[in-house]
Amino acid sequence: MKLAKDYASVMGRNNEIMKDALELNYEEFESGELRFDYEELMKSTGYTLEEVERIQRLWGVGHTPMLELRNLSKLARKYAKPGYGATILAKDEASNPSGSFKARRAACAVHHAKKLGFKGVMAATSGNYGAAVASQAAMQGLKAIIVQECFDSKGIGQPEIIEKARRCEAYGAEVVQLTVGPELFYTYLSILEDTGYFNASLYSPYAIAGVETLGYEIIMQCRERYGKDPAMIVCTSAGGGMITGTVRGARKAGADDTEIVAASIDLVGLSMASDKQFNLKSCTTGHTGFGVPYAVDPDHSDVPRSAARPLRYIERYVTVTQGDVMYITEALANLEGLEKGPAGNTALAAAFALAQELPEDEYVVISETEYTGAGKHIQPQLAFARERGIDIRFGDPQTEDKPGENIILPKDPSYIKVRDLDVDRMRRSFIRRACAKRDIFNPCEEDIKFLAEETNSSVEYVKEVLASLNK
Amino acid sequence: MAKKGDWVRIHRVVLEADERAPGLPEDTASVPLEMWVKGTLLADAEIGDQVEIETATNRIEYGRLIEVNPYYTHDYGKFVPELIQIDHQLRALMAEDGGDK
Numbered sequence: 147m148k149l150a151k152d153y154a155s156v157m158g159r160n161n162e163i164m165k166d167a168l169e170l171n172y173e174e175f176e177s178g179e180l181r182f183d184y185e186e187l188m189k190s191t192g193y194t195l196e197e198v199e200r201i202q203r204l205w206g207v208g209h210t211p212m213l214e215l216r217n218l219s220k221l222a223r224k225y226a227k228p229g230y231g232a233t234i235l236a237k238d239e240a241s242n243p244s245g246s247f248k249a250r251r252a253a254c255a256v257h258h259a260k261k262l263g264f265k266g267v268m269a270a271t272s273g274n275y276g277a278a279v280a281s282q283a284a285m286q287g288l289k290a291i292i293v294q295e296c297f298d299s300k301g302i303g304q305p306e307i308i309e310k311a312r313r314c315e316a317y318g319a320e321v322v323q324l325t326v327g328p329e330l331f332y333t334y335l336s337i338l339e340d341t342g343y344f345n346a347s348l349y350s351p352y353a354i355a356g357v358e359t360l361g362y363e364i365i366m367q368c369r370e371r372y373g374k375d376p377a378m379i380v381c382t383s384a385g386g387g388m389i390t391g392t393v394r395g396a397r398k399a400g401a402d403d404t405e406i407v408a409a410s411i412d413l414v415g416l417s418m419a420s421d422k423q424f425n426l427k428s429c430t431t432g433h434t435g436f437g438v439p440y441a442v443d444p445d446h447s448d449v450p451r452s453a454a455r456p457l458r459y460i461e462r463y464v465t466v467t468q469g470d471v472m473y474i475t476e477a478l479a480n481l482e483g484l485e486k487g488p489a490g491n492t493a494l495a496a497a498f499a500l501a502q503e504l505p506e507d508e509y510v511v512i513s514e515t516e517y518t519g520a521g522k523h524i525q526p527q528l529a530f531a532r533e534r535g536i537d538i539r540f541g542d543p544q545t546e547d548k549p550g551e552n553i554i555l556p557k558d559p560s561y562i563k564v565r566d567l568d569v570d571r572m573r574r575s576f577i578r579r580a581c582a583k584r585d586i587f588n589p590c591e592e593d594i595k596f597l598a599e600e601t602n603s604s605v606e607y608v609k610e611v612l613a614s615l616n617k
Numbered sequence: 618m619a620k621k622g623d624w625v626r627i628h629r630v631v632l633e634a635d636e637r638a639p640g641l642p643e644d645t646a647s648v649p650l651e652m653w654v655k656g657t658l659l660a661d662a663e664i665g666d667q668v669e670i671e672t673a674t675n676r677i678e679y680g681r682l683i684e685v686n687p688y689y690t691h692d693y694g695k696f697v698p699e700l701i702q703i704d705h706q707l708r709a710l711m712a713e714d715g716g717d718k
Contacts, residue, residue, distance in 0.1 A: 153636060221710060266674060289674040299648035308691045315655070320673040323653040324631070327645055329638050333631055333652065341676065421645040476703045481711065521691035529694025538699060555699055558706060 149339070153329070156336045164450060167338045167345035169262050172450040179586045181596030182451055184458075188394075191258070191351045195398050198254055199359050205285050207253045208359050211238045212367040212511070217481035218474075218494075222501045225560045232377060232504035234497050235511045237364055240486050243285070244313070245517025247360055248278035251348060251387065254356035256282040259344035265289060266343040270334045270448050272296060272307045273384075273431045273489075274516055279346050280319035290319035291343065293334045297325050298424045305530050306430045306489075309521030326424045331448060347449045348387055354453035357391020358398060364511050365399035375401045377508035378500060382492040383408035383463070384436035386444060386456030392513050393459035405461060409496035410437035411489075412465035412565065413549045426550040428468050428531045432489040437463075438567070442575040443583075457576055457601050464564035467543040469554040470495040472524045474562065488524050490516035499564045528553065573601040577611045587616055619668075619685045623658045626687040627670055629680030654678045655687055 149155070156163075165171055170190065175182045193201070202208040215234040223231030242249035252269075256279065259267045266289035269279045276292035283290035292314045296307045303323070311321045322337065324330050338345060347353065361379070368376045379396065381389040389408050396404055411433040416423045418435040427433070441460065444452040471488055474495040479485040487494075493512040501510045520526065532538055537552040542561050546554045556562050577597050581587050589597070589612070597608045619625055632650040656670030656678060668682045 153632060153638070217711060221707075224710070224713075291672075291674055291676075297651070297653070299651070301651075303691075305691045305694070308689065312689050312691070315673070318673060320654070320656075320676070325648070325651045327637065327641060327650050329632055329650050332638075333650075337676070341674070417642050419645055420642040421648055473703055476700055477707055480704050480707050520689075520693055523693060525697055525700065526692060526694030528697040528699070532695075532697070538697070540699065540702070555703065559710065 151336055153332050156332055160335060163335050163339045178593045180580055180584060180589055180593040188351050191355050193355050195358055195362060198355050201257045202250060202253045202359060205253045205282060206243050207249045210241045213238050215482050218477060221559055222498050226502035229506055230502060231506045232501040232508040232510045234501050235509055236515055237513050239514040240517045244278040244281035246274035247514045248275040250356040250360055251353035252278035252282040254352045255346040255350060256286050256288060258352045259346060260286050260288055264344035266341060267346040268338055268343045269346045270330060275348050276310055277313040280314040280317035284317045291337060292319050293322045293330060295326055295330050296323040299325055299421045302425055304430055305521035305526045309519055326421045328419060348385055349447040349449045349452040349454050351453040354387055354391050357387055358395035360513060361392035361395025362399045365396050365401040368509060372509060375404050376511045377504050378405045378407060378510040379513055380407045380409050380493040380497045381513045382432040382490055383410050384431045385454055386440045387454035388513060389456050389459055390454045408460045408463040409493045410434045410465055411468055411471055411492050416550045423550055425534055428527045428553060429489050432492040434465060442572050443579045460569060463567040463569050464496050465567060466492060466495040466564055467547040469543045470556060470562045473556050474498055475524050485518050486515040487518055490514045495562055496564050498562050573603055574611050576601050577608060578615055619658055619662050619682060621658055621660050623685050625658045625670060625682055626653060626655045626684040627668060627680035628653050628683045
C-alpha cells in the first residue's frame with residue numbers, strides 16, 4: 147500500500163521514520179517523566195575518543211593546525227590595561243576536507259551509516275554541515291541529499307547558502323532547496339522515508355562524538371606548544387554542537403580550569419521563521435536566532451533527543467554584532483593573511499574583546515575557522531545587505547546596532563566589545579520549557595537532579611526555580 | 618525546448634499557503650512552501666511544462682521545468698568601500714609604535 151504523503155500523515159510517522167533512519171531507539175534512554183540518560187545515549191555510539199580520532203584520521207579530518215594570531219593579539223593589547231591582552235590562537239578548522247569543523251561531525255555520522263549498511267545519508271542544513279556530509283559521503287562511497295532553507299518567497303537566496311549548495315553539488319550530492327519555514331522538516335522526513343537513507347543529523351550522538359576530538363586537540367596542542375592549558379576557549383554557538391563537543395573533549399584531556407565561552411551574533415528582533423526578514427540578516431549561522439532557542443530547548447531539532455546540550459556546558463555566553471564580525475574578518479585577512487569565515491569568526495570577534503580581560507601570558511583559543519568563497523564572504527554579504535536597504539556605516543555597534551536595519555562597523559577596534567547574555571535567565575527558561583513540554587510541574591527528585599545537570603546548576607537552584615514557577 | 622537527458626532545474630509548490638504549519642509568522646503563512654531541485658530531464662519538454670527528473674541520487678522528482686543547464690550566479694558582490702577604510706585603519710594602527718605595546 148502506498149503511504150499517504152500529505153503533511154499530517156508524514157509528520158504523524160515522524161517517530162517510526164526517525165527510528166529507521168538512525169537505527170537508534172531514543173525511547174530506550176528515556177528514564178523518567180522529564181529525564182533521559184544523556185551519557186548512556188553518548189555511550190551508545192560505541193565510539194571512544196580514540197576510535198573517533200582513528201576514523202577521522204582515515205578520512206583526512208582533524209589534526210588541524212593551531213595558528214597564533216600575533217598581529218591581532220598585538221592589536222588587542224593596544225586596548226587592554228597594562229599587562230593584559232592574552233595571545234589569541236585559532237584552530238584552523240578550515241583546513242578540514244570540506245572547509246570547516248563540521249567534517250568532524252560528518253566523518254563519524256557517515257562512517258556509522260556505512261557500517262550499518264545504509265546506501266545514503268541525509269542532512270537538513272543550510273550551513274557548512276551540508277558540505278561536510280557531502281564530502282564525507284563522496285569519500286566513503288555513499289549518496290547524499292542535503293535539504294536547505296535557502297530562498298525567500300521572491301526566490302531570492304542568501305548568497306552564503308547558495309555557495310554552500312554549490313559546494314555540496316561539487317561533491318556529487320543532491321541539494322533540495324526550499325523557501326523559508328519550519329516545514330522543511332516535513333520535506334526532509336518525506337524524502338528520508340522514500341529513500342531509506344540514514345539521518346546524518348547534526349544532533350545525533352555520532353555527530354557530537356565527532357566534535358570531542360576538537361576540544362581534545364586544542365588542549366593538547368596548547369600544552370605541547372606553550373606548556374599550559376588555554377585560559378579560555380571561545381566557541382561560535384548556533385545549534386550548540388560545537389560547544390558541547392569541545393567541552394567534552396577538553397574535559398577528556400583533563401582541562402578543568404579552561405573557561406569555555408559561547409559566542410553568537412546578536413540578531414535580536416529578527417524572526418527566523420519570517421519570510422520577509424530571512425534576507426535582512428547578513429549571517430546564516432552562529433547567531434542568537436539559533437543559539438538561544440537551542441540552549442533553552444535543545445530538543446526541537448531533527449532527532450528526538452539532541453546530543454548537543456549547550457546549557458550543560460555554557461559558563462558564559464556573549465554576543466557580538468554583525469558589524470564586529472565583518473570588521474574582524476577583514477582584520478584577519480589583512481593582519482594575519484588568513485581569509486576565512488565569516489560566520490566562524492563570531493568567536494574571533496568575541497575573543498578579540500575577551501583577550502583584553504586576560505593577562506598577557508595567557509592564551510585564548512577560538513575553536514574554528516571556516517572556508518570562504520564567492521557568496522560566503524563579507525564583500526558579497528555586505529553588498530547583498532546594502533541592496534536590501536540595510537544601512538552600513540561606521541559607528542558604535544554597542545549603541546547603534548539594529549539587526550535587520552543596519553550593520554554598524556566598529557569605528558575602530560576599541561569598539562569591538564562583547565555583551566554578556568543572562569545565562570541565569572536561560573537556565574530558568576530551560577527548566578520552565580522542559581516542564582511545560584511534558585506538563586510536569588512537580589517533578590520527582592530524580593527529574594530535579596536531571597534538570598540540574600541539564601542546566602549546569604544545582605538541585606537547590608532547580609527547586610527554587612520550580613517554586614517560583616508554581617507560584 | 619529541453620531534450621531528454623538535459624541537466625535541468627525544476628520548481629514545485631510543496632505546501633500551498635493554506636496547508637502550512639500553524640504558528641508561522643503572518644508573512645510566511647501567507648505564501649506557499651516552494652522547492653527547487655536539479656536533475657536529468659526524463660522526456661523532451663518546454664520551459665514551464667510539468668516534467669519528471671532523475672536527481673543526483675537517482676530519485677525521481679516532478680515539478681515545473683524552469684531552467685536548462687542551470688548555473689551559479691553568486692559572486693563577490695559589488696564593491697564595498699568601507700572594507701578599504703578598514704584596511705587603511707588597521708595598517709595605520711599597526712604602524713603606530715611598530716604595533717607593539
